[in-house]
Amino acid sequence: MRFAVDFRSLINRDNNIAQLIVMTVVIFIVMAALSPDKFLRYYNFESITYIFPELGLLSIAMMIAMLTGGIDLSVVGIANLSGIMAGVFFHAVLKDAGVEGGVMVVGLGVVLALSVGAVAGALNGFLITRFRITPILATLGTGQVFVGLALVLTGGPAIVGFPETWAFIGNGKILGVAVPFVLFLLIAGLMTFVLSRTTLGVNLMLIGSNPRAAVFAGIQKSRMIFYSYMMTGVLASAAGIILSGRTNAAKSDYGTSYLLQAVLIAVLGGTNPAGGRGTVIGVGIAVVALMLLSSGFQILRFSNHLIDFIWGAFLLLVIALNAYKNRAR
Numbered sequence: 001m002r003f004a005v006d007f008r009s010l011i012n013r014d015n016n017i018a019q020l021i022v023m024t025v026v027i028f029i030v031m032a033a034l035s036p037d038k039f040l041r042y043y044n045f046e047s048i049t050y051i052f053p054e055l056g057l058l059s060i061a062m063m064i065a066m067l068t069g070g071i072d073l074s075v076v077g078i079a080n081l082s083g084i085m086a087g088v089f090f091h092a093v094l095k096d097a098g099v100e101g102g103v104m105v106v107g108l109g110v111v112l113a114l115s116v117g118a119v120a121g122a123l124n125g126f127l128i129t130r131f132r133i134t135p136i137l138a139t140l141g142t143g144q145v146f147v148g149l150a151l152v153l154t155g156g157p158a159i160v161g162f163p164e165t166w167a168f169i170g171n172g173k174i175l176g177v178a179v180p181f182v183l184f185l186l187i188a189g190l191m192t193f194v195l196s197r198t199t200l201g202v203n204l205m206l207i208g209s210n211p212r213a214a215v216f217a218g219i220q221k222s223r224m225i226f227y228s229y230m231m232t233g234v235l236a237s238a239a240g241i242i243l244s245g246r247t248n249a250a251k252s253d254y255g256t257s258y259l260l261q262a263v264l265i266a267v268l269g270g271t272n273p274a275g276g277r278g279t280v281i282g283v284g285i286a287v288v289a290l291m292l293l294s295s296g297f298q299i300l301r302f303s304n305h306l307i308d309f310i311w312g313a314f315l316l317l318v319i320a321l322n323a324y325k326n327r328a329r
Contacts (some may be wrong), residue, residue, distance in 0.1 A: 016270035019280055024289040038299045046178070046237070048291050050171065050246060053078075053184035054239040056287040058258050060191055061235035063283050066266055067195075067204045068225050069211075069275030070128065070135030072232045077146030078120045078260050079240030082113040083250030084150050086166070086241070087159035106165040114237045120146060121233020123218030125226035150252035158251035162244060170245025180242045187238060191219040192280040194231075204228055208275025257308065264315040265290055267322065 031039045038044065058075050065072035086109040093105055118140065127138040153159075172179040195201035203224045207214045214221055245249040269286035271278035297307050 017279070020269065020282060020285040025291065027289055027292050027296070031292060031299075031302040035295065035299050039296060044295055044299075049178040049181040052287050052291040053178075053180040054242045054246070054255070055258055055261060055265070055291070055303075056184050056284060057187060057235050057239040057242070058255075058262040059269070059283050059287055060188065060280055061232040061239070062262040062266040063269065063271045063278045063280070064191075064204070064210065064228050064235070065135065065139075065232050066271045066273055067208045067275055067278050068228055069208050070225070070229075071139065071263070071273070071275075072229065072236075073080050073136065073139040073145060073259065074120065074124060074143030074146055075166055075236040075239075076255050076263060077150070077252075078117050078233050078236035079243060079258075080250060080252050080254050081120065081150045082116045082237035082240035083244030083254075084153050084159055085116050086110070086113045086244065087162060087250045088153055090163055090166070091159070091161065102163075103165055106163055106169075106272070109163075109166060110241060113241050114234055117233040117235070117237025117240075118230055120234070120236075121230040122226070124233065125229035128229065132287070136213065137261065147252050154250075154252065156252075158249040158254075160249045161249050162250075166245050167248050168245070170242050170247070180246065183238070183242065185299060188280050188284055191231075191235075195280065200224065200227060205276055208272070209277065217249040235304060238258070257311075260311055260315065261290065264318065267315065267316050273309045273319070274324070 058079065061075050062072060089109055089112050090105070120301070124135075124139055124142055127133045127142070128135050131138075136148070169179055169183070174182055195204070203214070203219050206217065206219065207221055207224055211221065243255060244312075247254070265283060265286045266278070267273060268290070269282035269284075271283070294307070297310075302310075
């Protein structure tokens with residue numbers, strides 16, 4: 001009941017949520033009408049619950065970076081590097097110790113992967129807050145560093161042979177529900193709480209919406225931004241864990257198209273690229289809408305190049321419309 005009340009108040013407060021819901025319903029109806037036999041299959045929707053969590057987590061990470069007026073172009077590099085580091089760890093432990101990939105070993109792999117994300121995010125935050133490097137340039141540079149490090153660790157090919165317990169994270173089911181989907185809901189719920197109910201979340205919103213007022217309020221801007229990029233790195237690592245678990249492999253160039261889609265989803269979900277506004281619920285609905293659209297495109301056999309063109313054009317259109325609405329206000 002409390003959730004329903006909060007959700008209704010959110011819709012009343014943010015018209016973008018209502019628009020996203022309408023858009024999602026329209027996409028569903030159109031795709032179902034164009035190819036009902038294939039689009040409405042249970043397998044199609046089940047596949048979406050396995051694939052969209054990794055993109056959803058990257059989009060939430062992008063949204064958090066945008067809250068302070070920044071951006072993180074290294075999220076895909078962090079995700080892949082985290083999966084590769086876990087793979088290297090598993091190969092070393094399982095080969096040298098001759099042990100099975102049980103829960104203990106996989107737990108250590110998860111901690112290692114998340115630690116990689118935290119360190120990578122801290123590096124981004126340090127460059128942005130201490131050296132005053134523009135976020136887009138700082139994260140573009142570190143993203144290339146992470147990709148290069150991933151290439152050094154793997155030599156180019158994908159690293160394979162993850163433990164079965166790790167694969168369960170990306171392919172398993174809990175009470176008939178995909179494990180990645182369950183993990184996404186838990187993490188999304190946690191981030192919603194952090195951004196709406198904690199001092200950190202309120203400060204991030206204020207820094208993005210009115211930096212001068214944040215300074216007068218005594219908010220330590222640099223520290224808050226540093227924490228936000230650490231959160232972004234950890235979320236990217238969580239996406240990398242799910243991606244490597246689903247594919248049973250990790251490589252430096254996996255999910256390269258996710259970067260553009262994460263930016264698009266964050267903006268489409270109501271995040272202001274200039275900072276100060278964004279919700280996890282909006283991003284979640286936007287992910288569902290684009291996954292339905294992407295699934296429909298693939299069923300209709302659209303070219304991948306054409307799909308990339310559509311995503312880019314869609315992103316420009318959304319940014320232009322948001323800019324127009326902001327000027328109108």
